[in-house]
Amino acid sequence: xxxxxxxxxxxxxxxxxxxxxxxxxxxxxxxxxxxxxxxxxxxxxxxxxxxxxxxxxxxxxxxxxxxxxxxxxxxxxxxxxxxxxxxxxxxxxxxxxxxxxxxxxxxxxxxxxxxxxxxxxxxxxxxxxxxxxxxxxxxxxxxxxxxxxxxxxxxxxxxxxx
Amino acid sequence: xxxxxxxxxxxxxxxxxxxxxxxxxxxxxxxxxxxxxxxxxxxxxxxxxxxxxxxxxxxxxxxxxxxxxxxxxxxxxxxxxxxxxxxxxxxxxxxxxxxxxxxxxxxxxxxxxxxxxxxxxxxxxxxxxxxxxxxxxxxxxxxxxxxxxxxxxxxxxxxxxxxxxx
Numbered sequence: 001x002x003x004x005x006x007x008x009x010x011x012x013x014x015x016x017x018x019x020x021x022x023x024x025x026x027x028x029x030x031x032x033x034x035x036x037x038x039x040x041x042x043x044x045x046x047x048x049x050x051x052x053x054x055x056x057x058x059x060x061x062x063x064x065x066x067x068x069x070x071x072x073x074x075x076x077x078x079x080x081x082x083x084x085x086x087x088x089x090x091x092x093x094x095x096x097x098x099x100x101x102x103x104x105x106x107x108x109x110x111x112x113x114x115x116x117x118x119x120x121x122x123x124x125x126x127x128x129x130x131x132x133x134x135x136x137x138x139x140x141x142x143x144x145x146x147x148x149x150x151x152x153x154x155x156x157x158x159x160x161x162x
Numbered sequence: 163x164x165x166x167x168x169x170x171x172x173x174x175x176x177x178x179x180x181x182x183x184x185x186x187x188x189x190x191x192x193x194x195x196x197x198x199x200x201x202x203x204x205x206x207x208x209x210x211x212x213x214x215x216x217x218x219x220x221x222x223x224x225x226x227x228x229x230x231x232x233x234x235x236x237x238x239x240x241x242x243x244x245x246x247x248x249x250x251x252x253x254x255x256x257x258x259x260x261x262x263x264x265x266x267x268x269x270x271x272x273x274x275x276x277x278x279x280x281x282x283x284x285x286x287x288x289x290x291x292x293x294x295x296x297x298x299x300x301x302x303x304x305x306x307x308x309x310x311x312x313x314x315x316x317x318x319x320x321x322x323x324x325x326x327x328x
Binding site for chain 1: 189192193196197199200201202203204205206207208211217218219220221225229230233312315316319320322323
């Protein structure tokens with residue numbers, strides 16, 4: 001079955017679920033979940049920036065990339081999980097509307113690419129980088145990572161505006 | 163009331179009208195305000211977590227502070243600048259919003275916390291630079307900072323839901 005054809009039924013299911021109803025019908029639940037989404041945005045953004053600024057050679061130049069990346073990895077994963085869970089609850093309150101939102105579709109596309117890139121190419125480069133160096137490939141990877149995550153953030157902001 | 167008179171004057175300035183009535187001004191400024199959280203809040207949290215000894219443990223404290231501070235400062239400057247612009251667009255409404263007042267109070271406390279840290283336990287970072295166990299004062303400052311920034315985010319989010327439309 002075409003995966004795209006499953007998206008609308010999925011959105012309808014989320015929209016009609018008890019949590020979808022719950023978040024939609026409560027005055028304070030949506031902003032409350034949003035606070036967690038924003039806090040996790042800060043932590044996730046901070047860890048992504050830290051490692052990418054290191055790869056670019058702009059911060060923590062004296063530290064090894066792999067050590068720095070390992071230091072922040074649990075916080076990166078943890079905040080990403082909080083982002084995804086809180087984001088799913090926010091989405092469920094208006095998922096059929098989100099199905100038709102181009103900003104939301106763009107955000108999800110960027111998110112998918114950012115996560116895939118982050119756990120494959122980015123991870124491989126950050127774990128294998130020479131301790132003191134800031135090679136060209138590292139800089140390219142950092143740049144792609146920053147652009148993908150910025151795409152997620154900007155498209156996400158656009159959902160609230162459009 | 164001198165202050166409310168000033169806010170009313172600010173509200174009537176052509177700059178305030180321009181910000182309020184432009185279609186894209188406010189969303190763009192607000193987006194910059196929110197997305198700079200990645201830089202400012204993210205780095206502030208990482209610094210606090212290092213002060214608690216739970217993240218970046220193998221980096222020296224002085225190095226973490228030295229490396230993060232310039233970007234933290236830049237992030238803070240962007241937050242304040244965009245925040246001031248948002249305020250100018252609708253000063254009377256912001257001032258009348260309870261959550262805005264709470265947020266400003268908490269922001270003042272967060273700044274006091276930073277100043278106190280820098281003048282006390284932060285002054286002799288060299289003495290506990292590479293210790294896995296950070297001093298109690300550093301932990302207190304970090305917990306205060308985390309609690310205050312979380313509350314500031316919550317209050318900030320609440321403003322968007324309580325502020326009357328212009």
